[in-house]
Amino acid sequence: MHTEVFLQSMLVPSFLILLSTVEDTLLQSVSQVGEVCRLSQESSLRRCRTPDGKICSGRGKCDCGICMCEATDPGKFYGPRCECHDWVCATHDGQICNDRGYCDCGMCECDEGWFGEACQFQEECSLSSKKSRELCKNQQGVVCSNRGTCHCGSCMCDQNDDKGLVTGRFCECDDGECLDEDTGEVCGGHGQCYCGNCYCAAGWHGDKCEFQCDISPWESKRKCTSPDGKICSNRGTCVCGECTCHDVDPSGDWGDIHGDTCECDERNCHATYDRYTDDFCSGHGQCNCGRCDCKDGWTGKKCEHPLSCSLSLDSSLKKCRGTSKLPCNGRGQCICGQCICHPPEESRIHGKNCECDDRQCEDMEGEVCGGHGYCSCGRCICEEGWFGNLCQFPRSCDMSDAQSKELCETDDGVVCSGKGSCHCGQCICSRQEWWVSGEHCECDDRECDKHDGLICTGNGVCSCGNCDCWDGWTGNACEIWVGAEY
Structure with missing residues (x-):
C-alpha cells in the first residue's frame, strides 16, 4: 500500500512536467497557424535568446520563438539558437576533424586512438x-x-x-x-x-x-x-x-x-626595363585593359618592333635573346635585332644582349665583391684567399670547429638549417637549391615576386623572400623605375 502511494506521488509530478512540455511544444507548433503568432514579442524573443543575451546567437532571425538560422557557405548554422556550425571542426584544406572523427556542434568527437581539437594527435606513437x-x-x-x-x-x-x-x-x-x-x-x-x-x-x-x-x-x-x-x-x-x-x-x-572584375592589368603593357611613366607600350601604342594597341608603323606584344625594320619580329627577338629566354635579358629594348640597355646612363648594365649586370657584384651597401675582388660581367673574380659569389668567405680560418659550428647553428641546434655547410662561422648555402639563402640558410627565395619571369625584375636582390631593390627602382618586384629621367 505504501509502495503504491509512493509511486502515485512520484508519477503525478512527472506527468505534469511531461504535460507542460507537450503543451509548450504544441503551443510553439501552432503559434504560427494562419501566419499569426500567438506569442507576445517578449515571449518570442525570450525563447530565441542565448544566455549571453544574443538573439539566435546573432546568426539568425527569431520568428515566433523559433530561430531561423542563416545559411552559409559551406553548411549552415544550426541548433535551437543557431549556436552550432561545423566549420569550427574544419581544417584549412576542408577536412572535418582530419577525417578521424565527427563534428558535434563545433566540437570534434575523435575516433579511437586519436585526440586533439581537430583529432590531429595519435595516442600511440611509432616514431x-x-x-x-x-x-x-x-x-x-x-x-x-x-x-x-x-x-x-x-x-x-x-x-x-x-x-x-x-x-x-x-x-x-x-x-x-x-x-x-x-x-x-x-x-x-x-x-x-x-x-x-x-x-x-x-x-x-x-x-x-x-x-x-x-x-x-x-x-x-x-x-x-x-x-x-x-x-x-x-x-x-x-x-x-x-x-x-x-x-x-x-x-x-x-x-x-582595374576593371569591374579586375580583368585589366596595365603591367602587361610595361617592358621590364620601363620606368614608371605614361610611356606604355614602348611609347608606340596605347594600353587598353592590359593589351597594347600599336600605332601605325609598329608591332609586337609591347609595340617594340618597327615595321620599317628589314628583320621580322621573330628574327629581331631571336638576335636580341642570345642565350637568354628574354630579349636583352630583360634589361633593355630590342629594336630591329639590336639591344639598347636601360637605363642608358647606367654603365653597370652592358653587353651585346645586356647580358652583363655588374650590380650583381655589389652588396646592398654598394661594396663591390666584398672589397676582395673585381667584377667581370656581373661575376666576382676573387683575390687569392677569398671565395664566394661576393668574395665574402676567407679561405683561412682562425677559429676552432666548435666555435665555427656554434655560430652556424640555429636556436634549435641545427647547422645552417640543414641546407648548407659551415665555414669559419658562416653558412654556405647549398648550390643545388638555388633558392636557399639567409644567414643560417633559413630563407626560401622562391617567394620573391617576379615580373616578366625575372625574380625582382632583375633590378634588385631577393632577400629572405622579399625583394631589396637597387637605387632607382621600387615595387614588390622592383619593376617600377623612380630614378632620374632618361
Missing part, C-alpha cells in the same frame, strides 16, 4: 624521438616555433590564455589577430580564422567578418566573376558583388589592376 622532432621543425629549424611541444611529429601549441590563439602546423600563427574588438569573438562569429586571417562565411565581409551584404552570396559571386570564370580575375577580393582590385600603383591615383 622515434629524433624523427618526431624533425617533423615538428619549422622552416627556420625551430621545434614548434618555441611556442609548443612536439608529440609524435605534430605540434601541440601552448594555450596559456585558454583561447586557443596559438595555431598552425608549427605553432607559427597568432589567431589573436582575428578577434573582434567589440564582441571578443573570433572573426565576429561569422568566419574561420586561419593563421591570423579571417575567412568569412558567405554574405559576410570585413577584416573581422563584421559586415553583412544586402545581396545573396550567389548574386555576389556572379557579379564578381570575370569573363575567364575567375573571381575578380584572381587579382582582387569580392565584397558584396564588387571587386576590390589589388592596387600596385604607388601614386595611389588609380591602380595598374
Whole structure:
C-alpha cells in the first residue's frame, strides 16, 4: 500500500512536467497557424535568446520563438539558437576533424586512438624521438616555433590564455589577430580564422567578418566573376558583388589592376626595363585593359618592333635573346635585332644582349665583391684567399670547429638549417637549391615576386623572400623605375 502511494506521488509530478512540455511544444507548433503568432514579442524573443543575451546567437532571425538560422557557405548554422556550425571542426584544406572523427556542434568527437581539437594527435606513437622532432621543425629549424611541444611529429601549441590563439602546423600563427574588438569573438562569429586571417562565411565581409551584404552570396559571386570564370580575375577580393582590385600603383591615383572584375592589368603593357611613366607600350601604342594597341608603323606584344625594320619580329627577338629566354635579358629594348640597355646612363648594365649586370657584384651597401675582388660581367673574380659569389668567405680560418659550428647553428641546434655547410662561422648555402639563402640558410627565395619571369625584375636582390631593390627602382618586384629621367 505504501509502495503504491509512493509511486502515485512520484508519477503525478512527472506527468505534469511531461504535460507542460507537450503543451509548450504544441503551443510553439501552432503559434504560427494562419501566419499569426500567438506569442507576445517578449515571449518570442525570450525563447530565441542565448544566455549571453544574443538573439539566435546573432546568426539568425527569431520568428515566433523559433530561430531561423542563416545559411552559409559551406553548411549552415544550426541548433535551437543557431549556436552550432561545423566549420569550427574544419581544417584549412576542408577536412572535418582530419577525417578521424565527427563534428558535434563545433566540437570534434575523435575516433579511437586519436585526440586533439581537430583529432590531429595519435595516442600511440611509432616514431622515434629524433624523427618526431624533425617533423615538428619549422622552416627556420625551430621545434614548434618555441611556442609548443612536439608529440609524435605534430605540434601541440601552448594555450596559456585558454583561447586557443596559438595555431598552425608549427605553432607559427597568432589567431589573436582575428578577434573582434567589440564582441571578443573570433572573426565576429561569422568566419574561420586561419593563421591570423579571417575567412568569412558567405554574405559576410570585413577584416573581422563584421559586415553583412544586402545581396545573396550567389548574386555576389556572379557579379564578381570575370569573363575567364575567375573571381575578380584572381587579382582582387569580392565584397558584396564588387571587386576590390589589388592596387600596385604607388601614386595611389588609380591602380595598374582595374576593371569591374579586375580583368585589366596595365603591367602587361610595361617592358621590364620601363620606368614608371605614361610611356606604355614602348611609347608606340596605347594600353587598353592590359593589351597594347600599336600605332601605325609598329608591332609586337609591347609595340617594340618597327615595321620599317628589314628583320621580322621573330628574327629581331631571336638576335636580341642570345642565350637568354628574354630579349636583352630583360634589361633593355630590342629594336630591329639590336639591344639598347636601360637605363642608358647606367654603365653597370652592358653587353651585346645586356647580358652583363655588374650590380650583381655589389652588396646592398654598394661594396663591390666584398672589397676582395673585381667584377667581370656581373661575376666576382676573387683575390687569392677569398671565395664566394661576393668574395665574402676567407679561405683561412682562425677559429676552432666548435666555435665555427656554434655560430652556424640555429636556436634549435641545427647547422645552417640543414641546407648548407659551415665555414669559419658562416653558412654556405647549398648550390643545388638555388633558392636557399639567409644567414643560417633559413630563407626560401622562391617567394620573391617576379615580373616578366625575372625574380625582382632583375633590378634588385631577393632577400629572405622579399625583394631589396637597387637605387632607382621600387615595387614588390622592383619593376617600377623612380630614378632620374632618361
